[in-house]
Amino acid sequence: xxxxxxxxxxxxxxDPQTGRPYINTVAAVAIAPSGVGAELSxxxxxxxxxxxxxxxxxxxxxxxxxxxxxxxxxxxxxxxxTMKLAEQGYRTGVSLKxxxxxxxxxxxxxxxxLVDEIIAAREA
Numbered sequence: 001x002x003x004x005x006x007x008x009x010x011x012x013x014x015d016p017q018t019g020r021p022y023i024n025t026v027a028a029v030a031i032a033p034s035g036v037g038a039e040l041s042x043x044x045x046x047x048x049x050x051x052x053x054x055x056x057x058x059x060x061x062x063x064x065x066x067x068x069x070x071x072x073x074x075x076x077x078x079x080x081x082t083m084k085l086a087e088q089g090y091r092t093g094v095s096l097k098x099x100x101x102x103x104x105x106x107x108x109x110x111x112x113x114l115v116d117e118i119i120a121a122r123e124a
Contacts, residue, residue, distance in 0.1 A: 003103050010103035015070070023071040026107050028064040028097045029078050033090035043090070047081040054080070057108050064095075068108040071100060 003010060015022045031047040032040045048065055051058050054077040056069040067074050078096060085092045101107060 005104075010101070012102040021102070023100055023102050024104050024107065025069065025071045025074045026099045026101075026111070027067045027074045027078060028095075029067065029081070030064050030095040031078075031082050031085065031092060033085050033092050035091060043085055046084050050081040050084050051077055059108060066108055068106075071098075074098070 012021045012023070014020065029051075031044065033043045036043060048060055051065055051067055054067075054073075056067050056073060056077055058065055058067045060066075067077055069077075078094070082092055082094050099107070104110075
Protein backbone atom coordinates (compact mmCIF):
# COMPACT_ATOMS: atom_id res chain seq x y z
CA UNK A 1 0.00 0.00 0.00
CA UNK A 2 1.34 3.44 -0.95
CA UNK A 3 1.87 6.04 1.73
CA UNK A 4 -0.43 9.05 1.50
CA UNK A 5 1.22 11.94 3.36
CA UNK A 6 -2.17 13.63 3.74
CA UNK A 7 -3.94 10.63 5.24
CA UNK A 8 -4.81 10.78 8.91
CA UNK A 9 -4.13 7.05 9.31
CA UNK A 10 -1.51 4.84 7.66
CA UNK A 11 -1.02 1.10 7.42
CA UNK A 12 1.58 0.07 10.01
CA UNK A 13 4.50 -1.82 8.46
CA UNK A 14 5.88 -4.92 10.14
CA ASP A 15 9.61 -5.36 10.63
CA PRO A 16 10.45 -8.54 8.68
CA GLN A 17 13.26 -9.46 11.09
CA THR A 18 11.32 -9.14 14.35
CA GLY A 19 7.71 -9.53 13.19
CA ARG A 20 6.81 -6.46 15.28
CA PRO A 21 5.15 -3.29 14.01
CA TYR A 22 7.67 -0.65 12.94
CA ILE A 23 6.55 2.60 14.52
CA ASN A 24 8.68 5.33 12.95
CA THR A 25 9.43 8.12 15.39
CA VAL A 26 11.25 11.43 15.21
CA ALA A 27 12.30 12.67 18.63
CA ALA A 28 13.55 16.07 19.67
CA VAL A 29 15.44 15.67 22.93
CA ALA A 30 17.43 17.97 25.18
CA ILE A 31 19.27 16.40 28.11
CA ALA A 32 21.16 18.51 30.65
CA PRO A 33 22.22 18.37 34.29
CA SER A 34 21.17 20.85 36.97
CA GLY A 35 23.42 22.65 39.39
CA VAL A 36 26.71 22.33 37.53
CA GLY A 37 27.18 25.98 36.58
CA ALA A 38 26.36 28.28 33.73
CA GLU A 39 28.04 26.31 30.93
CA LEU A 40 26.48 22.92 30.17
CA SER A 41 28.24 22.00 26.91
CA UNK A 42 30.70 19.51 28.43
CA UNK A 43 27.82 17.59 30.01
CA UNK A 44 25.46 17.84 27.05
CA UNK A 45 28.23 16.53 24.79
CA UNK A 46 28.37 13.33 26.86
CA UNK A 47 24.69 12.65 26.18
CA UNK A 48 24.97 13.57 22.51
CA UNK A 49 27.90 11.17 22.11
CA UNK A 50 25.65 8.32 23.30
CA UNK A 51 23.02 9.34 20.74
CA UNK A 52 25.55 9.54 17.92
CA UNK A 53 27.04 6.16 18.85
CA UNK A 54 23.57 4.56 18.72
CA UNK A 55 23.62 4.25 14.95
CA UNK A 56 20.19 5.89 14.62
CA UNK A 57 19.91 8.87 12.26
CA UNK A 58 20.39 12.05 14.29
CA UNK A 59 21.25 15.70 14.03
CA UNK A 60 22.08 18.29 16.65
CA UNK A 61 21.06 21.94 16.54
CA UNK A 62 21.35 24.78 19.04
CA UNK A 63 18.49 23.55 21.23
CA UNK A 64 17.81 19.85 20.61
CA UNK A 65 19.14 16.67 19.13
CA UNK A 66 16.74 14.99 16.73
CA UNK A 67 16.73 11.19 16.48
CA UNK A 68 14.78 8.94 14.10
CA UNK A 69 13.97 5.26 14.30
CA UNK A 70 11.54 2.71 15.66
CA UNK A 71 9.82 4.00 18.81
CA UNK A 72 11.42 1.35 21.05
CA UNK A 73 14.90 2.12 19.71
CA UNK A 74 14.46 5.87 20.06
CA UNK A 75 13.25 5.57 23.65
CA UNK A 76 16.15 3.23 24.49
CA UNK A 77 18.65 5.75 23.12
CA UNK A 78 17.02 8.62 25.04
CA UNK A 79 17.21 6.52 28.21
CA UNK A 80 20.86 5.61 27.61
CA UNK A 81 21.80 9.24 26.89
CA THR A 82 19.99 10.36 30.04
CA MET A 83 21.70 7.71 32.14
CA LYS A 84 25.11 8.93 30.95
CA LEU A 85 24.60 11.95 33.24
CA ALA A 86 22.24 10.51 35.84
CA GLU A 87 24.55 7.59 36.66
CA GLN A 88 27.23 10.16 37.53
CA GLY A 89 24.91 11.48 40.22
CA TYR A 90 23.68 14.60 38.42
CA ARG A 91 20.09 15.74 38.64
CA THR A 92 19.20 15.49 34.99
CA GLY A 93 16.43 17.22 33.09
CA VAL A 94 15.03 15.82 29.87
CA SER A 95 12.82 17.64 27.39
CA LEU A 96 11.35 15.23 24.88
CA LYS A 97 8.94 15.65 22.00
CA UNK A 98 7.95 12.71 19.80
CA UNK A 99 6.38 12.67 16.34
CA UNK A 100 5.16 9.11 15.82
CA UNK A 101 4.21 8.47 12.21
CA UNK A 102 3.82 4.81 11.24
CA UNK A 103 4.61 4.00 7.63
CA UNK A 104 7.07 6.84 7.13
CA UNK A 105 10.86 6.88 7.12
CA UNK A 106 13.49 9.54 6.51
CA UNK A 107 11.41 12.24 8.17
CA UNK A 108 14.39 13.73 10.02
CA UNK A 109 15.44 15.34 6.74
CA UNK A 110 12.19 15.18 4.76
CA UNK A 111 10.31 17.58 7.07
CA UNK A 112 12.79 20.41 6.53
CA UNK A 113 12.98 19.70 2.80
CA LEU A 114 9.18 19.90 2.51
CA VAL A 115 9.13 23.30 4.20
CA ASP A 116 11.86 24.51 1.82
CA GLU A 117 9.84 23.24 -1.17
CA ILE A 118 6.71 25.06 0.00
CA ILE A 119 8.58 28.33 0.51
CA ALA A 120 10.30 28.02 -2.88
CA ALA A 121 6.95 27.38 -4.60
CA ARG A 122 5.49 30.51 -3.00
CA GLU A 123 8.41 32.61 -4.15
CA ALA A 124 8.20 31.34 -7.74
